[in-house]
Amino acid sequence: MFKTQLAAAAVVARVLSGSSLTAVLQETWRAYPALSKQQKGAIQDISYGVLRFYGQLETILGFLLKNPLTEPQLHYLLLVGLYQLQYSKSSPYTIINQAVTASKSIAHNKALQGLINAVLRTFVRQREHLLQKTDCVEVGCYSYPQWWIDKLREQYPQYYDSMLQQGNQRPPMTLRVNTSKISVQDYCQFLIEKAMPFESTGLSMIQLAQPVNVEKLPGFEVGWVTVQDAGAQLAGIFLDVQNGMRVLDACAAPGGKSTHLLELAGVSLTVLDNDANRMQRVEQNLERMKMTVEKTVCGDASKPHSWWDGQGFDRILADVPCSASGVVRRHPDIKWLRRESDLTTLIATQQSILNALWTLLNRGGKLLYVTCSVFNEENAAQIEKFLNRHEDAMVLSLPLSPFSLSNGQLLPDNGHDGFFYTLLQKK
Numbered sequence: 001m002f003k004t005q006l007a008a009a010a011v012v013a014r015v016l017s018g019s020s021l022t023a024v025l026q027e028t029w030r031a032y033p034a035l036s037k038q039q040k041g042a043i044q045d046i047s048y049g050v051l052r053f054y055g056q057l058e059t060i061l062g063f064l065l066k067n068p069l070t071e072p073q074l075h076y077l078l079l080v081g082l083y084q085l086q087y088s089k090s091s092p093y094t095i096i097n098q099a100v101t102a103s104k105s106i107a108h109n110k111a112l113q114g115l116i117n118a119v120l121r122t123f124v125r126q127r128e129h130l131l132q133k134t135d136c137v138e139v140g141c142y143s144y145p146q147w148w149i150d151k152l153r154e155q156y157p158q159y160y161d162s163m164l165q166q167g168n169q170r171p172p173m174t175l176r177v178n179t180s181k182i183s184v185q186d187y188c189q190f191l192i193e194k195a196m197p198f199e200s201t202g203l204s205m206i207q208l209a210q211p212v213n214v215e216k217l218p219g220f221e222v223g224w225v226t227v228q229d230a231g232a233q234l235a236g237i238f239l240d241v242q243n244g245m246r247v248l249d250a251c252a253a254p255g256g257k258s259t260h261l262l263e264l265a266g267v268s269l270t271v272l273d274n275d276a277n278r279m280q281r282v283e284q285n286l287e288r289m290k291m292t293v294e295k296t297v298c299g300d301a302s303k304p305h306s307w308w309d310g311q312g313f314d315r316i317l318a319d320v321p322c323s324a325s326g327v328v329r330r331h332p333d334i335k336w337l338r339r340e341s342d343l344t345t346l347i348a349t350q351q352s353i354l355n356a357l358w359t360l361l362n363r364g365g366k367l368l369y370v371t372c373s374v375f376n377e378e379n380a381a382q383i384e385k386f387l388n389r390h391e392d393a394m395v396l397s398l399p400l401s402p403f404s405l406s407n408g409q410l411l412p413d414n415g416h417d418g419f420f421y422t423l424l425q426k427k
Contacts, residue, residue: 002098002099002101002102002105003039003102004039004042004043004046005046005077005080005081005084005098005099005102006077006102006105006106007028007032007039007043008042008043008046008047008050008080009073009076009077009079009080009102010028010073010076011024011025011028011043011047012047012050012051012054012076012079012080013072013073013076015047015051015333015336015337016054016076016336018337020333020337021047021048021051021331021332021333022331025043025044025047028043046080046083046084048332049083049087050079050080050083051332051333051335051336052143052168052329052332053083053086053087053143053168054079054143054332054335054336055139055140055142055143055144055145055335056134056140056141056143057079057082057083057086058079058139058140059134059137059139059140060082060123060130060131060134060140061075061078061079061082061119063130063133063134064119064122064123064130065119069112069115070112071106071107071112073106074103074106074107074112074115074116077099077102077103077106077116078099078116078119078120080099081095081096081099081116081120082120082123085120085123085124085127086127092120092124095120096117096120096121096124099116099117099120100113100116100117103116142164142165142168143168143335144164144167144335145335145336145338147340148325148335148338148340149164151340151375152164152374155374155375155376156374156411159411163374163411163412163418166329166412166413166414167328167329167335167412168329168332169329169414170329171229171329171330171417172207172208172211172230172414172415173207173208173210173211173212173227174201174205174206174207174208174227174228174229174230174233174415174416175205175206175207175208175217175225175226175227175228176204176205176225176226176227176228176233176256176260177204177205177206177224177225178204178223178224178225178226178259178263178289179204179263180263181219181222181223181224182219182224184200184204184206187206187218187219187224187225188200188206190218190219191206191208191218193218194216194218196208196209196210196212196216197209197210201230201402201415202402203233203237203402204233205230205233205402206225207230207415214227220288221288222290223288223289223290223291226256226259226260226285226289228256228260229327229330229416229417230402230403230415230416231326231403231410231412231416231417231418231419232256232257232372232416232417232419233260234401234403234410234419234421235257235260235317235319235368235370235421236257236260236261236263236264237264237399237401238368238398238399238401238421238423239261239315239317239366239368239423240315240366240399240423241261241264241265241267241315242265242267243265243266243267244266244267244268245265245267245268245314245315246267246268246270246294246311246312246313246314246315247261247267247268247269247270247313247314247315247316247317248269248270248272248313248315248316248317248357248360249261249269249270249271249272249317249319250272250301250316250317250318250319250320250353250357251272251273251274251301251318251319251320251321251353252271252272252273252282252317252319253273253275253278253279253281253282254278254281254282254285255271255281255282255283255284255285255286256285257317257319258271258282258285258286258293259285259286259289259291261317262289262291262293267315268294269293269294270293270294270295270296270297270313271286271293271295271296271297272296272297272298272299272301272307273297273298274298274299274300274301275298276298279296279298282296283296301318301320301353301356301357302349302352302353302355302356303356304356304357304359304360308360312360312361312362312365313360313361313362313365314362314365314366315365315366315367315368316357316360316361316365316366316367316368317367317368317370318353318354318357318367318368318369318370319370319371320349320350320353320354320369320370320371321346321349321350321353322346322350322371322372322373322378323338323342323343323346323373323375323378324338324372324373325338325372325373325374325375325418326371326372326373326374326410326412326417326418326419326420327372327417327418329412329417330417343375343377343378346378347377347378347382350371350378350382351382351385351386354369354382354386355386355389358386358390358393358424358426361426362426363426363427364425364426364427365425365426366396366423366424366425366426367423367424367425367426368421368422368423368424369382369383369386369420369421369422369423369424370419370420370421371419371420372417372418372419373418373420374409374411374412374418374420378420379408379409379420379422380407380408380409380420380422383395383408383422383424386424392426392427393424393425393426393427394424394425394427395422395423395424395425396423396424396425397423398421398423403415403416405421408420408421408422
């Protein structure tokens with residue numbers, strides 16, 4: 001296990017220095033191709049867990065250490081050890097012993113190795129007292145940056161506590177059944193035969209009781225299902241696509257919403273994203289689902305002059321770049337990589353994309369503005385600014401949803417992540 005601890009500590013260190021967790025894990029797998037599935041799973045689980053509860057773990061470590069460690073990597077190894085002691089089922093003796101062994105690969109100083117042992121054993125002895133002290137510090141209690149806690153408290157005084165707690169849970173695995181190929185009822189029967197417990201949550205959504213590797217899903221390779229959060233599945237439904245329409249999916253990668261639109265109607269779809277690597281994910285999804293689009297374009301949604309052919313669209317899906325504050329349980333690194341100052345840049349980008357895409361929409365056409373954010377500045381406030389600038393825009397009521405939305409805001413809960421939706425029509 002000590003190699004797993006070392007690898008996870010290295011991953012966490014790189015993420016907290018500014019790198020994406022997903023990217024760091026992929027680089028780790030490429031650098032160490034001999035890692036087994038079990039080893040990869042353990043490294044990933046620990047890395048996600050440490051980042052999910054980093055605020056709590058860092059606060060505890062602050063109480064346990066009198067002075068900063070001279071070797072930074074030992075600091076991250078201690079965070080890994082604390083996470084395992086608090087949240088894993090392994091015995092404390094094993095965790096501590098292997099953390100001490102792992103420390104020998106970082107520092108050959110026996111005093112530092114003894115410190116690792118002493119700190120972790122002290123936590124075990126004083127666990128309840130230390131957790132009580134940590135709960136008195138908001139960053140330690142919630143495991144979010146203080147600015148994030150303050151913002152949600154201001155914007156959601158009734159819900160901020162549950163929203164913060166929800167963001168620290170493991171996310172559910174939700175499927176979207178491709179009803180153009182198989183009925184929800186028939187697919188549920190396959191899950192029953194495979195002994196995969198599930199809950200049908202409405203429309204074409206199925207939530208599994210336990211996550212599984214996608215290759216174990218019946219019919220995944222032939223396009224019967226797609227893994228997609230239940231909240232994200234609302235986008236295709238809300239856009240109201242009909243056969244024969246010209247549709248643009250802007251900021252489309254990795255393509256889950258694109259394939260959903262093609263499942264719902266026979267549309268002529270243009271798929272756009274500004275990241276060539278992420279566009280490969282879109283093309284892979286289309287290939288798996290055996291779907292074709294009018295065109296895939298690698299381009300900037302805010303600069304259509306560089307890629308648009310001049311033909312207007314009947315529907316536009318604008319899933320714009322955002323803080324991703326509604327999906328932190330899937331991406332816990334976001335909590336620590338995002339800065340409050342980033343919102344200014346993101347808001348400007350969203351405005352630029354929204355204004356540019358509006359010029360491509362046909363009269364009577366509809367544009368769905370989407371974020372996976374819960375911050376008001378990116379959502380309702382953004383739409384208010386847009387309506388003040390565009391007299392030809394009107395807000396339409398959203399279709400009926402299986403989930404509760406307040407002014408287009410979907411708050412995260414046990415069944416879905418946090419999203420914001422507004423459906424606009426050009427008069």
